[in-house]
Amino acid sequence: xxxxxxxxxxxxxxxxxxxxxxxxxxxxxxxxxxxxxxxxxxxxxxxxxxxxxxxxxxxxxxxxxxxxxxxxxxxxxxxxxxxxxxxxxxxxxxxxxxxxxxxxxxxxxxxxxxxxxx
Numbered sequence: 471x472x473x474x475x476x477x478x479x480x481x482x483x484x485x486x487x488x489x490x491x492x493x494x495x496x497x498x499x500x501x502x503x504x505x506x507x508x509x510x511x512x513x514x515x516x517x518x519x520x521x522x523x524x525x526x527x528x529x530x531x532x533x534x535x536x537x538x539x540x541x542x543x544x545x546x547x548x549x550x551x552x553x554x555x556x557x558x559x560x561x562x563x564x565x566x567x568x569x570x571x572x573x574x575x576x577x578x579x580x581x582x583x584x585x586x587x588x
Contacts, residue, residue, distance in 0.1 A: 485520075492516035 492513035499512045 488516065488520045 495516065496511055496513040498509050499515065500507060500509050501515065
C-alpha cells in the first residue's frame with residue numbers, strides 16, 4: 471500500500487471519529503468571539519473547527535510542495551549547466567591531449583629525420 475493511500479485511509483478514519491464525536495455532542499452552546507456572542511450547535515462548531523484545521527494543514531502542505539518543486543527545478547537546471555560545462559572541459563582536455571600527441575609525434579619524426587641525415 472502506498473503512503474498516499476495509507477494517509478487517505480487514516481484521514482477517513484479520523485473524519486468518522488470526528489463525526490461520531492460531534493453527533494454525540496449536539497447540544498447548543500454559546501460561542502464568544504471577541505465582541506460577538508452567538509449560540510450554535512456544538513456539532514456544527516466541531517465540524518467547522520475540523521474543516522478549518524484541514525484547510526490550514528492543506529494550505530501549509532501546498533506551500534511547502536510548491537517551494538520544493540521550485541527548488542527541484544532550480545537544481546535540475548543547475549545540474550544541466552554543470553553537465554554541459556563538464557562535457558566542454560572533457561572535450562577541451564581531449565583536444566589538448568591530441569594536440570600534444572601530434573606535436574610529440576612531429577618532434578620525434580624531426581629527430582629521426584635528423585639522425586638519418588647524419
